[in-house]
Amino acid sequence: MRCSICADETEEDEDSRARNSLAQEFGDGPVYTHNWAVHIEGGAPIAEDLAERHGFIYLGEIMPDYYNFRHNHVAKRSAEHSYHMHETLSQEPMVKWLEQQVAKRRVKRDKQFNDPKWPRMWYLRRGVNLDMNVMHAWEKGFTGKGVVVSILDDGIEKDHPDLKRNYDPEASYDVNSMDPDPQPRYDYSNENRHGTRCAGEVAAEAGNGICSVGVAYNASIGGVRMLDGDVTDAVEASSLGRNPQHIDIYSASWGPDDDGKTVDGPAALARKAFADGISKGRQGRGSIFVWASGNGGRSGDSCSCDGYTNSIYTLSISSATEHGYIPWYSEACSSTLASTYSSGSGNERQIVTTDLRKSCTELHTGTSASAPLAAGIIALALQANPSLTWRDMQHIVVMTARPANLKAEDWITNGMGRRVSHHFGFGLMDASAMVDKALNWTNVPEQHVCKLYSLPASKGILINGKVEVMLESDGCLGDYNNAVRYLEHVEAIVTLEASRRGEIEMFLTSPHGTRSTLLAKRSRDSSHDGFNNWAFMTTHNWGELSTGTWKLEVHNGLASSELKTWSLNLYGTATRPQEGSQHTHYNPEQEKCPSYEYWLNDFCYSRCPDGFYPANVSTSDNATSNSTSLLAVCLSCPEFCNSCNASSCLSCNNGYVLSNTSTCIVGHSSFEGHEHGLDTNDHRLVFVVIAVSVCFAALSLFILIFGILQVKDGECLRRKQHYIRASVKEDDSLDRMVIPNKDAINGLSAEMVAQRQGLLEDSDSANEFSADITDIETTKVVKVPKC
Structure with a gap:
């Protein structure tokens, strides 16, 4: 008896041999057949007539207005496209489109x-x-x-x-x-x-x-x-x-x-x-x-x-x-x-x-x-x-x-x-x-598609690096024909260049935090073709709300890559699909949400949005009964709270901080103790005053430092010039070097001549000394101390 591992290896060897055989037959390029698909208006009789007049054999209808032609003077399989065989046919006014058919590799998905x-x-x-x-x-x-x-x-x-x-x-x-x-x-x-x-x-x-x-x-x-x-x-x-x-x-x-x-x-x-x-x-x-x-x-x-x-x-x-x-x-x-x-x-x-x-x-x-x-x-x-x-x-x-x-x-x-x-x-x-x-099913509402496009900005991805890009979605709720509130399929349309396609991984995270793996690494994929408007589809967001921030992550392995463009197609419905009922949305007076959802503004949410918290409230079962039941709802948080529970704020909106009393106060020390904060105009005034003060202080500091440096540099210059002139008049027995007179310089600056002959050990003195060289025929140069 063979072990199961051995059996698996035998089957893979058979699969590999089959694929190798196909590869030998097809090669890497397209394989053109002697069949053409032709879109012709006017029906089958016109298609048959056109086929005969242009040397084709009419093989029948593929689908309405699309026909299958064959040309026996073309090889059954060829690596070359036979443009010349359909050139005259393509000029016929009834021919709207035609294409020489390519043999495609298709494998049966079973294992033995x-x-x-x-x-x-x-x-x-x-x-x-x-x-x-x-x-x-x-x-x-x-x-x-x-x-x-x-x-x-x-x-x-x-x-x-x-x-x-x-x-x-x-x-x-x-x-x-x-x-x-x-x-x-x-x-x-x-x-x-x-x-x-x-x-x-x-x-x-x-x-x-x-x-x-x-x-x-x-x-x-x-x-x-x-x-x-x-x-x-x-x-x-x-x-x-x-x-x-x-x-x-x-x-x-x-x-x-x-x-x-x-x-x-x-x-x-x-x-x-x-x-x-x-x-x-x-x-x-x-x-x-x-x-x-x-x-x-x-x-x-x-x-x-x-x-x-x-x-x-x-x-x-x-x-x-x-x-x-x-x-x-x-x-x-x-x-x-x-x-x-x-x-x-x-x-x-x-x-x-x-x-x-x-x-x-x-x-x-x-x-x-x-x-x-x-x-x-x-x-x-x-x-x-x-x-x-x-x-x-x-x-x-x-x-x-x-x-x-x-x-x-x-x-x-x-x-x-x-x-x-x-x-x-x-x-x-x-x-x-x-x-x-x-x-007991009621047909789901009409399918809509909301298309969201990113800005056309290419993003290079470093080796072993990643990029994250976002798209904000309103679900196209302002457009009746395209509004998608409740999701079915989601497509991320990606164009990406890669030196090795198999090193790329992609992930899409929905506003609800659901993270789909759009593409995992494929170690055998060494292609550098990348992806051109390829639709990566996920079903994992089924039933979620479409609105909020969508995040695409592209991870790169040991290859260079660049994300060129991406967009989202959100498929779903404007109203909530609800089996067994004619209601298109939930109303608390009529029915409740499922056990895992919360009611808010005539819709059910899997979790309460920012600024709301989940709670159970009592509601009458009907108008004539005193009996009550609990309804799961989203209630509004106190002012300036980003998240909260029934008794206190848990986090605050931007610009506010959580106080000791679990309320949100404006986040500047001058206003501590004001639990309700300031209005919008007061906030703007505070920020303007702070900004002007900071700018004035920075400008004053710059002027002060600049003045100090100018005074210091002037004093240094005067000291150098005095030292040089005094040294020239001193005794020749001092260890000094001599520079040629003015006529020998031939237009070169004193600094260049001095540096080339090694006469100046401190190049800072050359610029100061060059002004004096015109007044003497031979000048002796000494070391000049730095300031």
């Missing part, structure tokens, strides 16, 4: 181990509050019926006996071969088994005596075959936008290389597909995109450098091991929303699911296995309430995820009292709690 098999489906029937409560959701009658899930991967075995009953051809397509059949390509290594394994986790049929049971075993399951070939922007967009009025949930367990040095994300068409999906999909309620957070943990990778998991449009899912630990392959980042179970070390069980060639496996692993489990749980909640929007679903996940039993050292409590971790997000998904929330 040759460990002994363990009892099946442990993660669905653990009990004792350790599982994801899927069985409880089933007991309530929710099995995914009526919900459609599509697996974006290398195809699914649609005739697998555990999948064929739930297979949905309308949720399926082969983008690689451009036909309706998503059947995977078979080879000796069963390379294309990934999609079939993911599909079984979601919707393997229950009660048929075959293989496993899917989390949503009555959901419809489809597959889009898109990873078994060149993955271009057009391929991704076509997959993400496939039949969005029919497919509810898209599950993706792939992304850019998890090698610890790649920074990559969706390109133009894929970004448009995401935006169209959340705004138009599911009849305007928004497509739900579930994404595996990545398997680059052993390579020191960060999912903050993956533009798919880092997107506000995706529900990013990480993994927890059977015993609640962080898996060795897990990537930590602030964009992860929640976790489900997957594989861990050699003595921890893995995931059971369908496998290629109509078989079954108990060895599905990695975050690849976690994302489909999350998609199945989301299908249960969507069956409970089909009216949920894509944002409703994210809110429900945040509110119901359970941190308990998940072991990480970075758990913190954010400003809304919610526990959150960079490894596990808000915790383990809870299917039963999610369907309960969904049943």
